Amino acid sequence: MSKVQVALGIAVLLAGVILMTSVSNLYLIALAAGFLLFLFCMAMFIKPQFFVKFILKTTKNNVLLSFDDGPDPVNTPLVLDILKKHNAKAMFFLIGKKVKGNETLIERMHAEGHLLGSHSYSHDPMIGLWNRSRTTLDIGDGHGALQHVIPEAGNWYRPPFGVTNPNIAFALKKCGLQAVGWTVRSYDTVKKDPEKLLESLKRKIKGSDIVLLHDTQPHTVSILEPLILELKRRNLTSKAELN
Ligand SMILES: [Zn+2]
Numbered sequence: 181m182s183k184v185q186v187a188l189g190i191a192v193l194l195a196g197v198i199l200m201t202s203v204s205n206l207y208l209i210a211l212a213a214g215f216l217l218f219l220f221c222m223a224m225f226i227k228p229q230f231f232v233k234f235i236l237k238t239t240k241n242n243v244l245l246s247f248d249d250g251p252d253p254v255n256t257p258l259v260l261d262i263l264k265k266h267n268a269k270a271m272f273f274l275i276g277k278k279v280k281g282n283e284t285l286i287e288r289m290h291a292e293g294h295l296l297g298s299h300s301y302s303h304d305p306m307i308g309l310w311n312r313s314r315t316t317l318d319i320g321d322g323h324g325a326l327q328h329v330i331p332e333a334g335n336w337y338r339p340p341f342g343v344t345n346p347n348i349a350f351a352l353k354k355c356g357l358q359a360v361g362w363t364v365r366s367y368d369t370v371k372k373d374p375e376k377l378l379e380s381l382k383r384k385i386k387g388s389d390i391v392l393l394h395d396t397q398p399h400t401v402s403i404l405e406p407l408i409l410e411l412k413r414r415n416l417t418s419k420a421e422l423n
Contacts, residue, residue: 191215223308223345226361231344232352234361235336237388239421243411245270245404246362247395248299248338251282251289259395259404260288266408268418269293271360272395273338276301276322279329286329295420297336297360298323308343316351323355336360336422360422362392368400378403387416388423 194211222230229236238244245263250256250272263270272289276298279286289296300307301322307315319337326333337357339348344359352359364384371377377399385391393400411418 223343224341226339226342226344226359231346231349232339232359234359235422236361236363236390237423238390239388239419239423241387241415242417242419242421243385243387244390244421245393245407245418246273246338246360246390247271247393247400248273248340249275249303250395251278251285252396253282253285255398255401256282256285256289256395258401260285260292260294262401262404262408263294263418264292266405266412266418268408269295269420270418271295271297271336271420271422273297273299273336273360274322274326275299275303276318276325277303279325283329286326290330290333293420295336295422296326296330296333297338298326298357299338300340301325303340305341307340308345308348310347312347312350315347316354319348319351319357320355323357334358360390362390364389364391366391366393366400368394368397372399374399374402378406381407382410385411385416390422 195208222228226234227236245268247259247270251274272294274286274296286296299322301318304318307318310318323337335357337352338360342361364381366377366381368377371380381391381403408418
């Protein structure tokens, strides 16, 4: 029995008990709202792994730098140049609809030893509300686009916005994909000040962390070199390894 089924069972049981004991409707509504809020939180946060099991760490004394939302024809080559300069390896989660036209860039990522995973086809903000077949098609197409360029790419997937639900869990199983999460979220799509971004990452990062970054952001490119140097100073490696 899945965790969702258990949670639903408990909710139905509680509702039954409340009805039998004739507690006011208001209390019942509050309970239902609380349960829905709980499910929403479980869908939005990856750490509880409520709907989907995630890989949540890299190897000891290593920090996995992971980049979502590319490939980006302007910023991704700059990210690759910096990684190459410092012999650092990273992981890229590619959006399926961005693959066409960027095949050479993706081949470069692979040739230079970085890990590749998919990040859905559409990256649609409403993906968490889609039905099972539409969700499965989008996730399958996203990974298919990556494999069309790099057939030997792994079976890794990162959910857009970190959203999971039973339909996404079904799609991953159906497509044979393993979800990869993160332990440090940079918020680099909203934190546009490079200095503050770098400082907050320096504060948070430790060995075995997976860091969520975006290779679509110019300020992320600008802090990458000092970040890698800081990791080296702390004797932490930057290898493309999952644990
Ligand atoms: Zn994304």
